[in-house]
Amino acid sequence: MSQSGRSGTDGGLDAASVATEVADAPFVRVVARASGDAVAAAGLLGRVLASRGTPFQVSVGRTIEDRTRRVEDASAGDVTVVVGDSRASDAVHLDPVDEPASVAAWRLAGELGATADSVLALVGVAAAGVTPGAGSSARLVESAEAGGRLDRRPGVAGPVDDVVDALAHSTLVHASFSGDEDAARNALGALSVDADVLAGDVDLSDDDRRRVASFVAIAATGAAEAPARSGDAVERALRPYVLADADAPFATVAGYADVLAVLAESAPGTGVAVALGHDVRESALSAWREGATAAHEAVGSCERARHDGVVVVRDVDAPLATTARLVRDYRSPEPAVAAIDPAGDAVAVAGTPDVGVGDVLARVTTQTGGEHDGTADAGYATIDCETDEFVDSLRAAL
Numbered sequence: 585m586s587q588s589g590r591s592g593t594d595g596g597l598d599a600a601s602v603a604t605e606v607a608d609a610p611f612v613r614v615v616a617r618a619s620g621d622a623v624a625a626a627g628l629l630g631r632v633l634a635s636r637g638t639p640f641q642v643s644v645g646r647t648i649e650d651r652t653r654r655v656e657d658a659s660a661g662d663v664t665v666v667v668g669d670s671r672a673s674d675a676v677h678l679d680p681v682d683e684p685a686s687v688a689a690w691r692l693a694g695e696l697g698a699t700a701d702s703v704l705a706l707v708g709v710a711a712a713g714v715t716p717g718a719g720s721s722a723r724l725v726e727s728a729e730a731g732g733r734l735d736r737r738p739g740v741a742g743p744v745d746d747v748v749d750a751l752a753h754s755t756l757v758h759a760s761f762s763g764d765e766d767a768a769r770n771a772l773g774a775l776s777v778d779a780d781v782l783a784g785d786v787d788l789s790d791d792d793r794r795r796v797a798s799f800v801a802i803a804a805t806g807a808a809e810a811p812a813r814s815g816d817a818v819e820r821a822l823r824p825y826v827l828a829d830a831d832a833p834f835a836t837v838a839g840y841a842d843v844l845a846v847l848a849e850s851a852p853g854t855g856v857a858v859a860l861g862h863d864v865r866e867s868a869l870s871a872w873r874e875g876a877t878a879a880h881e882a883v884g885s886c887e888r889a890r891h892d893g894v895v896v897v898r899d900v901d902a903p904l905a906t907t908a909r910l911v912r913d914y915r916s917p918e919p920a921v922a923a924i925d926p927a928g929d930a931v932a933v934a935g936t937p938d939v940g941v942g943d944v945l946a947r948v949t950t951q952t953g954g955e956h957d958g959t960a961d962a963g964y965a966t967i968d969c970e971t972d973e974f975v976d977s978l979r980a981a982l
Contacts, residue, residue: 599688602665603695605676606633609663612640615654615675617668617685617957618852618905618964620711620845624704625667625678625689627859632698634860642860644852645670646964647955668957683720684712690724702727703734703827703837704859710841711848713961716825725825733829734837739793740800741824743839743869747772747788747796750835753876755842755906756821758914759803763880775799797822809915813936817913833858833865843872849932849964850875850903878902882923883910893982894920896975901925904932905962912936920982928971930964931978937961939982947981948974 606612612633616626626642633640645651648669655664655672664675667685680688686708693700702724709721717725728734740757742750751761752768761768775795777788788796804810804818824836834840847855851871857864882902888911889896895916900907900923908923912934920935935941942958945965949956953968967974 599691599695602676602678602692606638606663606665606692607696609638611659611662612638613654613658613662613664614640614642615651615664615666615668615670616642616644616856617651618644618646618848619668619959619962620841620848620855621684621686621708622667623844623848623852623855623859624708624711624841625685626856627861628686628689628693628700628704628708629665629667629678630856630860631704632693632696632700635698636696642856644848644856646849647957647966649955651957684709684714686712687720687724702731703829703832706734706825706837707840707844710820710838711845713820715820716837733827733832735826735828736823737793737826738790738823739788739797741821741836741838741842743834743836743843743872745787745835747777749873750839751796751800753873754821754839755846755876755879755910756838757800757804757818758880758883758910759800759807761803763877763884771799771803772796804914807914809917811913811915811917813912814914833868842876843868846872846875846879846903846906849905875903875906879906879910882907883915886923888915890918891975891979892918894918894922894979897921897923898971899924899926904930905934905964908932908934909962922975922978924967924971924975928967930966931974933958933963933965933978935961944978944981948977952977 614626616622630642645654651666651670652672655675658664666675667678669679678688686705690700690705706716706724709716744750748769752765761771801818805814824838826836844855854868854871858868879902882900886897886900895918904923908921912921920939922931922933924931933941937960940960941963945956945958945963949965952974954966956965
């Protein structure tokens with residue numbers, strides 16, 4: 585059973601019980617964790633509420649404390665659904681520990697008598713770092729494929745069909761061409777990809793897609809600093825599920841997930857608008873390119889210090905969570921990475937699932953101050969002490 589429900593001593597509620605809480609609410613506030621999966625789940629719930637004629641509002645809270653404040657500020661009589669954790673006992677929590685939040689939201693929609701968007705739920709699954717179709721998401725793939733909305737092809741995932749744009753800005757991989765359209769174009773040209781394809785005028789053939797995918801896999805995993813886990817990480821970008829709907833906002837499931845993941849931290853309002861189905865494609869792609877370019881530049885240029893169990897990246901003037909994830913997947917010999925902003929006020933931590941990032945940051949912020957949020961493999965915290973003190977506490981807690 586999903587761990588959806590209220591916090592506090594009354595125990596977890598299943599999807600049917602959560603639906604009961606929401607079904608007759610005069611107004612629903614949805615407060616989401618700043619992650620692609622949570623934003624997708626919030627979008628799924630928002631679309632269902634709109635179809636039922638229920639007024640609602642969706643916002644993003646970066647920390648547990650932030651989300652708790654948003655619940656406490658809600659008007660009396662409103663029902664608040666938190667996609668993530670909070671300390672508010674009077675909120676309904678959609679925070680499963682055994683599946684992505686998007687799968688739980690899709691199931692909740694069914695309990696509310698609505699047909700939720702299985703493609704958007706798969707986008708959330710991919711944003712959570714889970715292979716679409718694995719575990720409880722298998723039914724989502726079956727539903728989307730049965731409706732003719734999903735196909736699978738060789739090649740590399742991206743939110744756009746333009747292969748140069750997709751490679752240069754994808755945060756699913758980090759390689760020599762990342763963050764640089766000219767470098768991506770030159771790399772593809774060296775593979776003898778047709779000039780019309782590089783100009784975005786002609787789509788790739790399946791043979792070209794396979795060659796490009798092989799090149800990307802080698803480029804991402806063959807770098808001198810690439811850890812063994814890069815081989816698993818790059819698989820997320822290969823052999824993508826393609827969105828067959830003519831009105832689909834993005835080209836592939838993983839590319840759509842990439843956009844939501846970047847926007848969840850760098851432009852959450854736009855990310856929410858995307859998940860709700862609003863026509864903000866161009867502004868979303870612009871924010872995705874900007875955030876991705878900054879993150880790839882930070883991976884290549886920011887000072888990295890290796891400690892036992894963690895690599896610390898300082899002065900990151902880029903989306904912190906995206907940067908930490910890229911370093912963890914493609915540059916870190918250690919299982920955890922901490923990316924700290926230039927002011928020393930905030931940090932994002934990415935780790936392998938066994939690190940238990942959320943629990944680690946809970947211990948650290950209890951000791952040093954500040955606010956936090958986190959799951960097993962990713963987290964964020966504000967820093968309320970000297971940066972070196974925070975790093976020392978983090979190292980001790982890992």
